[in-house]
Amino acid sequence: MKYFVGNWKANKNMQETEKWADDFVKIYKPRKYVTLGVCPPAPFLSYLQRRLTDLEGVFVGAQTISTLESGSYTGEVTAKSLDGTVRFTIVGHSERRKHFNEQDADLAAKVTLAKKYNIEPIYCVRDENDPIPAGVKFVAYEPVAAIGTGQNESLDKVLAMKKKMTLPQNCVFIYGGSVNETNISEYLISDEIDGFLIGKASLDPVQFLAIAGLK
Numbered sequence: 475m476k477y478f479v480g481n482w483k484a485n486k487n488m489q490e491t492e493k494w495a496d497d498f499v500k501i502y503k504p505r506k507y508v509t510l511g512v513c514p515p516a517p518f519l520s521y522l523q524r525r526l527t528d529l530e531g532v533f534v535g536a537q538t539i540s541t542l543e544s545g546s547y548t549g550e551v552t553a554k555s556l557d558g559t560v561r562f563t564i565v566g567h568s569e570r571r572k573h574f575n576e577q578d579a580d581l582a583a584k585v586t587l588a589k590k591y592n593i594e595p596i597y598c599v600r601d602e603n604d605p606i607p608a609g610v611k612f613v614a615y616e617p618v619a620a621i622g623t624g625q626n627e628s629l630d631k632v633l634a635m636k637k638k639m640t641l642p643q644n645c646v647f648i649y650g651g652s653v654n655e656t657n658i659s660e661y662l663i664s665d666e667i668d669g670f671l672i673g674k675a676s677l678d679p680v681q682f683l684a685i686a687g688l689k
């Protein structure tokens with residue numbers, strides 16, 4: 475199985491989300507052994523989930539969840555609230571670590587809550603020094619220098635880093651950082667990489683599906 479997970483980050487409004495979904499459902503064709511994930515901003519999760527629910531091999535995910543379970547925490551989006559809407563969530567993206575000061579202990583709490591509410595965490599690490607909490611099955615290696623820069627990390631370097639990391643047994647290993655239609659073939663030759671986290675290029679459904687080979 476190969477996984478292609480789109481991370482929209484803080485982009486798009488409702489109208490743009492509807493347009494993305496319209497275009498996506500028009501061109502999407504499921505393929506064996508390919509799973510797609512889409513992570514829109516939280517306000518569009520429920521809409522996209524309903525819009526894409528009939529499509530085989532497509533799942534909606536959150537970009538983050540709260541460290542808190544429920545209660546008097548105005549504004550928080552919790553795993554409990556998302557149970558039934560999302561199948562997975564990104565945890566520990568370097569942008570969350572950097573701009574929102576998320577620490578390893580916060581991220582471990584998120585993993586525990588995600589699992590409790592049937593949400594699969596995709597755990598992002600920047601290098602071999604970021605610890606991976608117990609119970610994580612999906613690890614995304616995202617070198618900071620490659621994110622949003624157009625400077626994707628070469629396959630050799632990604633594989634060298636994979637060797638250095640202490641990964642959970644049988645984990646799904648994902649690479650993210652400036653993956654696009656042109657450079658994806660460089661990674662697909664390796665069966666050491668199980669999937670991709672795709673930022674900018676996932677904002678356009680045509681590009682996103684081209685990367686996944688589904689167009």
Ligand code: PGA
Pocket residue numbers: 481616620621622623624650651652653671672673674675
């Ligand atoms: P990018 O983002 O594809 O725009 O580099 C990747 C990510 O942050 O997951």
